[in-house]
Amino acid sequence: MPSPSIFGPYVDVPAGPDAANAPVPATAADGASKRLAFSMAHPKPTEWCWAATAAAVASFYASVQGTGQALTPCQVATQCLFTACCPEPTDPADSRNREYALEGALSTTGHLAQGPVPGTLDFQSIVTEIDGDRPVCCHIAWDSANPDNGHFNAIVGYDTANQDVDISDCLYGDQTLLYTAFKNAYQGNGTWDLTYLTK
Amino acid sequence: MKTLAASFLITGFLGACASLPDVEYSYYLSKSQTNVTVTQTLDCTTDKTALIVTNSPVVTPVYSADVTKAQHVKIRDVEGTFSPWVDSDMSFSFYDDGRLKSINQSTTGEGETIIKSAVSLASALGGGTPAGKGRTLAICDKIANWGKGKPVSLIYSGTIDLANQLGKSVLLNPADTSRKVFAALGNDPNVPVMGVRVGTAPPIASGARFPAAGAGAGADYVPLTLQSTASVTVDVTASGSSIWTGAITVPLSQTYDLPIPKAALFGKQSFALALSEAGAITTVEYAKNSGAAGALNAAGAIATAETPETTATKAADVKAQADLIAQQQRLARCQANPAQCS
Numbered sequence: 311m312p313s314p315s316i317f318g319p320y321v322d323v324p325a326g327p328d329a330a331n332a333p334v335p336a337t338a339a340d341g342a343s344k345r346l347a348f349s350m351a352h353p354k355p356t357e358w359c360w361a362a363t364a365a366a367v368a369s370f371y372a373s374v375q376g377t378g379q380a381l382t383p384c385q386v387a388t389q390c391l392f393t394a395c396c397p398e399p400t401d402p403a404d405s406r407n408r409e410y411a412l413e414g415a416l417s418t419t420g421h422l423a424q425g426p427v428p429g430t431l432d433f434q435s436i437v438t439e440i441d442g443d444r445p446v447c448c449h450i451a452w453d454s455a456n457p458d459n460g461h462f463n464a465i466v467g468y469d470t471a472n473q474d475v476d477i478s479d480c481l482y483g484d485q486t487l488l489y490t491a492f493k494n495a496y497q498g499n500g501t502w503d504l505t506y507l508t509k
Numbered sequence: 510m511k512t513l514a515a516s517f518l519i520t521g522f523l524g525a526c527a528s529l530p531d532v533e534y535s536y537y538l539s540k541s542q543t544n545v546t547v548t549q550t551l552d553c554t555t556d557k558t559a560l561i562v563t564n565s566p567v568v569t570p571v572y573s574a575d576v577t578k579a580q581h582v583k584i585r586d587v588e589g590t591f592s593p594w595v596d597s598d599m600s601f602s603f604y605d606d607g608r609l610k611s612i613n614q615s616t617t618g619e620g621e622t623i624i625k626s627a628v629s630l631a632s633a634l635g636g637g638t639p640a641g642k643g644r645t646l647a648i649c650d651k652i653a654n655w656g657k658g659k660p661v662s663l664i665y666s667g668t669i670d671l672a673n674q675l676g677k678s679v680l681l682n683p684a685d686t687s688r689k690v691f692a693a694l695g696n697d698p699n700v701p702v703m704g705v706r707v708g709t710a711p712p713i714a715s716g717a718r719f720p721a722a723g724a725g726a727g728a729d730y731v732p733l734t735l736q737s738t739a740s741v742t743v744d745v746t747a748s749g750s751s752i753w754t755g756a757i758t759v760p761l762s763q764t765y766d767l768p769i770p771k772a773a774l775f776g777k778q779s780f781a782l783a784l785s786e787a788g789a790i791t792t793v794e795y796a797k798n799s800g801a802a803g804a805l806n807a808a809g810a811i812a813t814a815e816t817p818e819t820t821a822t823k824a825a826d827v828k829a830q831a832d833l834i835a836q837q838q839r840l841a842r843c844q845a846n847p848a849q850c851s
Contacts, residue, residue: 357698360749390749391702392680408698414749417706418678 344440345467347374350478353383354398355407361386361395362480363447363462364415367508371421374443378420383480389418412447412462412506425506433489436475437468439507445478449504450496461500465492533583534601536609537574538736539760539788543669544569545705545745547681547752548833551694552660552841553649560646560699561660561841565833566745566753572760572786574606580734582769604786612733612769613781648697655693660838663687663694665703671741671759674707678746681705701747708742710759732766733782738789758787770795 350366353359361383369380387395390410399406416422423444431439431446439446450461467476467486475492477485482497493502548565584599602610652661665681681703683691694700738760745753767790769780781794 389678392678392704405696405698408702408748410702410748411746411750413751414706414746417744417749 341469341471342437343467343469343471345476346370346440346443346445348445348464348466348478350464350480350484351383352480352483354400355383355387355404356402357407357409358383358387358398359462359480360410360412360415361390363412363464364419364421366464366478366480367416367421367445367447368419370445371508381419386415386419390415409460412449416447416506416508421508423507423509426504427507428504430493430502431465431505433468433470433473433475436465436489437470440466440468444508447506447508448502449506450500451503452500460503531583531585533581535579535581535607536601536603537576537607538578538580538734538764539572539608539786540575541570541572541671541757541759541787543671543743543757544571545667545669545681545743546684547665547703547745547747548662548837549665549701549703549747550660550662550834550837550841551648551652551700552838553646553652555846557645557649560648562701562747563837563841564701564703564745564747564752565837568743568745568753568755568757570757570759570787572608572788574604574608575760576607578736580609582731582733586731586771599780608786608788609735609784611781611783613779646699648694648699651694651697655690660841661690661694662834662838663690667705669705669707671707671743671757672710672739672761675710675741677707679705679707681745702749704746704749706744706746706751708744710739710741710761730768730770733769734764735767735784735790736788737761737763737765738787758785758789760788767793 348366348370351362353362355361365381365383365386368378368386371377372380382396384396384398387406387410391406391408393406395406401407411426413422413425416425425447426449430448436446446465448463448465450463451459452461453459461481463477463479463482465475466478468474469476469486473489474486475489477487477492479485487496496502544567546567546569548567550563552561553559554561582601599613601612604610655661664684664687666684667679667681669679683695738758740756741759743753743755743757744751767782779794779796781792781796782790783792785791
């Protein structure tokens with residue numbers, strides 16, 4: 311996968327000899343790829359991936375499209391938990407170190423287009439979202455019997471040739487994974503079960 | 510709705526020969542507050558590794574007179590240029606706090622009170638690693654201690670001026686009766702943060718509007734000042750996850766003029782209007798003697814909105830709260846321990 315360009319929000323890698331021309335619409339067969347200039351913080355509170363994901367989405371739209379404002383995880387948490395969260399709490403037992411619904415955080419920051427939508431997006435739908443400069447957020451269930459035992463991250467790129475996706479994650483960092491592996495076995499036992507479209 | 514307001518009716522007969530005082534009717538525009546109450550029950554699975562949370566939200570808009578915004582209509586103005594000769598009558602009725610309820614209408618067009626009280630569970634939350642899987646939750650011991658083996662219930666409440674909180678989120682605090690138990694449990698990160706997310710307010714477009722041009726002493730109508738209303742989406746949330754969504758009709762500060770035709774010299778010219786408690790037009794009718802009535806029923810604009818709660822309904826609701834808690838606790842117990850659920 312290509313790295314984010316310093317000249318723009320992403321790097322388009324169209325297949326074929328006309329790489330210098332305008333980006334070619336991606337299809338599953340043409341070997342196109344794209345990665346958004348998306349950067350996720352790694353907050354100290356262990357349960358704050360909802361805040362980190364929402365903050366990264368807000369900062370992405372602020373920098374790329376000029377909509378809304380760039381936020382840090384603790385700023386998102388302050389808005390959502392109705393209590394001051396900056397600087398970030400460092401004690402894992404702090405009551406502010408808590409789980410939260412990503413749709414709530416994305417709504418608060420004004421970037422929830424739709425969700426949570428049960429299930430996953432197919433690969434072509436991911437291509438459509440990323441081509442539209444819209445990161446896709448995901449809920450990962452560690453334990454299907456207990457949906458509260460979950461995690462959030464974001465899909466920020468794709469490569470049609472390899473059928474892989476770029477994942478931005480506050481705990482596990484940036485990764486490029488096979489689409490099927492991300493969907494069914496994230497970090498071994500994680501299952502992508504809910505989708506959040508952004509705007 | 511069957512309004513709690515035992516409205517009083519004032520009928521002014523604009524008579525041709527009677528000596529009619531130059532009465533001015535005054536009325537107030539509406540303002541609103543929305544009461545939100547959530548009854549929440551907490552219980553744990555037998556192995557104390559999962560917390561079961563059930564929520565029952567009730568959202569109730571309450572409308573009242575905004576005494577800072579008085580409006581006036583003079584019946585002499587409605588009587589018009591032909592006042593010595595015309596024979597017409599016009600009745601105004603008001604809610605008992607002074608808001609205009611109707612003109613030439615005996616009833617208003619509101620529907621029955623709706624109380625939203627569904628039990629709902631928050632959707633998936635998320636935080637971090639799977640490290641906590643299978644771990645005993647500390648809050649389960651607190652619930653066991655506080656509830657003496659039974660689930661624990663809390664009540665959260667808040668009163669929100671939706672028109673001043675558009676696009677914002679508001680925290681729901683524990684009610685006075687739940688402060689102690691909240692102090693014992695609420696600081697636990699597994700207890701959801703309860704809040705209300707207020708949407709934006711696209712104005713209700715249906716209704717009746719009239720261009721202001723032409724108003725004045727010589728015009729053949731008298732402007733009646735009414736206020737614009739909006740349908741605001743409200744989400745009651747548990748840690749950001751919506752547990753109830755609905756639309757509330759909110760009176761806005763913007764006003765507009767609706768024309769009341771002045772009395773006609775020949776024939777009958779009638780006008781009828783009914784307003785909801787929010788100040789939205791539910792029915793307006795213009796008619797001439799030979800023409801068909803032109804009625805516009807704007808009730809559809811608020812058909813999906815929540816309607817205010819009457820005192821009687823509220824009393825019944827309070828009585829039902831104990832039942833609700835009992836039902837919720839049984840539900841929570843069933844979810845926590847299906848084997849014990851009969």
